[in-house]
Amino acid sequence: MSNVSKKELRTSIASRLSQHLEAETLDEWPTMETLGDRLANSGVSRRSFMKYCMGLSAMMAIPISLMPKLVEAALLKKTSVVYLSFQECTGCLESLVNVFPNTRYNLSATNNTDSIASIILSALSLDYLETLMVPSGLQAEKSKADAIANTGYILVVDGAMPDDKKGAGFFIQHGKTGLQLLKEAATNAAAVVSVGTCASFGGLPAAKGPANLNNPGNLRGVSPTGATSIKAALDSFGGIYKTKPVINVSGCPPIAEVIAGTLVYWILNGKAPSLDSNLRPKMFYGETVHEECYRKEFFEEGQFVNSFDDAGARAGHCLLMMGCKGPTTHNACTTLKWNQGTGYPMEAGHGCLGCSEPDFWDKKSINAQGQQGVGFYNHLDPATISD
Numbered sequence: 001m002s003n004v005s006k007k008e009l010r011t012s013i014a015s016r017l018s019q020h021l022e023a024e025t026l027d028e029w030p031t032m033e034t035l036g037d038r039l040a041n042s043g044v045s046r047r048s049f050m051k052y053c054m055g056l057s058a059m060m061a062i063p064i065s066l067m068p069k070l071v072e073a074a075l076l077k078k079t080s081v082v083y084l085s086f087q088e089c090t091g092c093l094e095s096l097v098n099v100f101p102n103t104r105y106n107l108s109a110t111n112n113t114d115s116i117a118s119i120i121l122s123a124l125s126l127d128y129l130e131t132l133m134v135p136s137g138l139q140a141e142k143s144k145a146d147a148i149a150n151t152g153y154i155l156v157v158d159g160a161m162p163d164d165k166k167g168a169g170f171f172i173q174h175g176k177t178g179l180q181l182l183k184e185a186a187t188n189a190a191a192v193v194s195v196g197t198c199a200s201f202g203g204l205p206a207a208k209g210p211a212n213l214n215n216p217g218n219l220r221g222v223s224p225t226g227a228t229s230i231k232a233a234l235d236s237f238g239g240i241y242k243t244k245p246v247i248n249v250s251g252c253p254p255i256a257e258v259i260a261g262t263l264v265y266w267i268l269n270g271k272a273p274s275l276d277s278n279l280r281p282k283m284f285y286g287e288t289v290h291e292e293c294y295r296k297e298f299f300e301e302g303q304f305v306n307s308f309d310d311a312g313a314r315a316g317h318c319l320l321m322m323g324c325k326g327p328t329t330h331n332a333c334t335t336l337k338w339n340q341g342t343g344y345p346m347e348a349g350h351g352c353l354g355c356s357e358p359d360f361w362d363k364k365s366i367n368a369q370g371q372q373g374v375g376f377y378n379h380l381d382p383a384t385i386s387d
């Protein structure tokens with residue numbers, strides 16, 4: 001039996017409710033501290049921050065002479081971020097929030113477990129992010145309208161863009177289609193960062209499905225929503241939208257540090273890092289996961305797993321015969337690793353599905369009958385291996 005009387009309970013609820021309602025008043029949101037304030041309050045010294053930036057600049061191939069300028073820019077600037085979600089599963093955002101906390105990069109003088117990367121991310125002015133923001137309804141809409149009336153913000157998008165079927169399509173929010181919402185938010189954005197394979201290449205919503213073995217013509221299906229990548233949607237608007245800087249951070253989902261690193265690069269430099277032909281930062285997607293895979297020596301010696309419980313599996317042999325797409329998949333899984341540097345799929349005994357590549361649901365596989373594009377659990381199609 002609780003010692004709290006009903007009267008006390010009522011008073012406590014009323015007081016919490018009034019505090020909550022006060023916080024919901026837009027005029028009374030606290031002014032956001034700068035990154036410099038945030039680092040200082042978290043016990044991160046300027047020396048530690050410089051050390052972190054040097055590591056970061058080495059990873060991103062920034063000339064050391066630019067360091068002081070970059071540090072000042074990072075400390076003083078408060079970059080606004082607007083985050084929109086379309087056809088997605090929220091796995092990308094789930095991955096991003098896993099960067100909090102990350103003790104791997106903890107250079108703090110205190111026992112604070114926040115990483116500097118997480119502090120930088122939390123010091124971003126996240127002006128609109130439906131899933132995590134405090135305001136809702138009209139207040140949330142006002143936050144977005146205020147943010148996109150400015151210039152220079154980063155527009156982060158996850159999820160693919162469905163066809164809007166002339167205004168009656170698959171994604172309607174406040175009476176606007178996904179395409180209308182994207183165009184509105186992209187107009188003043190300095191850059192668009194497509195987070196995840198759905199936003200980068202269409203991903204699952206754009207998948208055509210495996211070849212239909214019952215179909216005599218063996219025709220592929222079609223995406224029921226006509227989903228496309230965010231870049232394709234921007235291109236369809238033409239004009240300024242076609243030339244808007246777009247960075248694809250692919251992966252299903254992408255690694256938290258890759259998302260964070262890409263945003264931090266833009267904050268530090270005000271421009272995109274060097275990108276590959278699929279608009280992905282080369283610093284993270286420059287090599288295939290096969291290059292640094294710990295099973296590669298078995299690949300080279302021709303020792304393969306042929307069944308998940310055979311002697312080869314127990315000995316950690318190469319997973320190529322189990323459908324691994326590592327040799328054609330560009331990502332940082334085997335270098336940065338997952339779950340705060342813990343491991344990656346091949347270390348857990350499963351082959352790479354090729355999740356960071358365009359059309360990974362449909363392409364790059366071949367079955368025993370020689371049919372191509374039959375789903376990612378089938379063998380890697382040798383014809384898809386480029387030089």
Ligand code: SF4
Pocket residue numbers: 289290291293294295296297299317318319320324325326327346351352
């Ligand atoms: Fe390459 Fe996959 Fe074999 Fe690793 S398990 S060596 S990524 S083919």
Ligand code: F3S
Pocket residue numbers: 251252289329330331333344345346351352353354355356
């Ligand atoms: Fe995705 Fe392959 Fe990495 S499936 S998580 S790119 S190892």
